[in-house]
Amino acid sequence: MSPLPLHLIDPLLRYLDWAGVAVFALSGALLAAVKRLTLVTFAFFAVVTGVGGGTVRDLLIGAPVFWIHENAILLICLGAALVVWLLPRRLWNERALLWLDAVGLAAYATYGAAKGLAFDVAPLPAIGMGVLTGCLGGIVRDVLAGEPSILLRPELYVTAAALSAALTVGLSLAGLAPPVAGIVAALAGFALRAAAIARGWSLPAYSR
Numbered sequence: 001m002s003p004l005p006l007h008l009i010d011p012l013l014r015y016l017d018w019a020g021v022a023v024f025a026l027s028g029a030l031l032a033a034v035k036r037l038t039l040v041t042f043a044f045f046a047v048v049t050g051v052g053g054g055t056v057r058d059l060l061i062g063a064p065v066f067w068i069h070e071n072a073i074l075l076i077c078l079g080a081a082l083v084v085w086l087l088p089r090r091l092w093n094e095r096a097l098l099w100l101d102a103v104g105l106a107a108y109a110t111y112g113a114a115k116g117l118a119f120d121v122a123p124l125p126a127i128g129m130g131v132l133t134g135c136l137g138g139i140v141r142d143v144l145a146g147e148p149s150i151l152l153r154p155e156l157y158v159t160a161a162a163l164s165a166a167l168t169v170g171l172s173l174a175g176l177a178p179p180v181a182g183i184v185a186a187l188a189g190f191a192l193r194a195a196a197i198a199r200g201w202s203l204p205a206y207s208r
Helices: 011-034 039-061 072-086 096-118 123-145 158-173 178-199
Strands: none
Touching: 011 039, 011 072, 011 096, 011 123, 039 072, 039 096, 039 123, 096 123, 096 158, 096 178, 123 158, 158 178
């Protein structure tokens, strides 16, 4: 279908998109800091992590790739890389990456599902677009850094993204106002991921 004007996607959901980009970019730069890499690599990790999931989502739903026609997204990513580079390493504790990733996951999964619906994607694929948007950037980040993918860790991750995406779709189809649906969905996904980080919640593994 033809692209929808941005004003048809609720402004609050756009803010969730920017928030997802920013915290994922921070998480990418933070991983570069942990690895003690160069400023150029900080910037590369920030950009790839910040736009990776959304880029694939837009290609799949036939939307213009969201960061191609504006400067703001790349400026957010580059700014995040510079912030991490300039701040003392002691300000970033070992769990900062996990918490930044949790915020980005919830915000991005919510926005990804909403954008799928806005481009007339069916409900189940729209949920898939939310999960893809929320998870792919972090997966690419880990692969590039030679880290075990978050998908291979036992605690809940994709499930939290799926919760945010499913609530976005379900509440939107039920007629809830987009700002309310977005807030509820993002908070629910973040709460589940936060509980997984804090309490080690996980799905049962295959044991047969």
